[in-house]
Amino acid sequence: MEPLHSYLSRYMTLTNAQFELLSTYLKEVELSPGDYFLREGNVCRTIGFVIEGTLRVLHFDRGDEVTRYFIPQGNIAVLPDSFRYQAPSTENIQAVTHTKLCLLRYEDMNKLFAEIPAWGRLVQKLVDEVQRQRALGRWMTSQPVPLRLNSFREEYPGLMETLPLQAMASYLRLAPSELKSYLQEMSGNQPPLVA
Structure with a gap:
């Protein structure tokens, strides 16, 4: 969990007790290359922290895969609008390499808003970082x-x-x-x- 603690510390300082509380809600999973973390049309019900490996956000355009951006080790995997509004996703998140993630469920994320006073600010900073990645992908093309x-x-x-x-x-x-x-x-x- 140390990589996650270091990552979150870039945005906000959590006390040891707050991080331990967060840790009680986390679950580790592994994905093989080609496995989907989220498929288009499904609701993003978890936010993932990439411990190891690389994911990509992609959609299909007339049958062709179009990669929007990559989510390498040490970053957050989420489609913010689908997660926030619990609405169907318009994109996919897929493992490009063998990937290990820490997952936090939507329901548990909401509990943390009540249990950690500054959690809302932290979440907004994480969303801003994801939006920056999305904008970079558009700019690059x-x-x-x-x-x-x-x-x-x-x-x-x-x-x-x-x-x-x-x-x-x-x-x-x-x-x-x-x-x-x-x-x-x-x-x-x-x-x-x-x-």
Whole structure:
């Protein structure tokens, strides 16, 4: 639970007693690559903290997978509107790699509002971070490919080496073969692009 405690401490200080209370509501689960944490049309009833691995948020556009953003280790997995309003989700959350999560159910989250006075502020900060990830994904698709790749490396350090090419290409809105060519150029295996 230490990774979760460290993550939450970035946004707010919880006392040991408050964190112990939170811990009583948490449940650990593991997902294999391709498993869904949440499917489109279902209600997001849990918020997850990624202890290990990587998830992605995706939707389908005319049968093609479109990755909106990644949720790497040390981040929160939730679709805020579906979770907050207990409404059907318009997107999916899927494991890209073997993933271990700590889960907090919607009902238990609501109990924490009464039990931890500053819980509402913490939740709002977490939602803001998820919204930032969503906005970054939208921004990236409008940028030139080299900038998208550099931004990806900055935002998701180390993921480029661990993610399947197809998932990364889906996020960057490139064909896998096109992404492979750009990656080879960036690694120096081919002459650089002419701007």
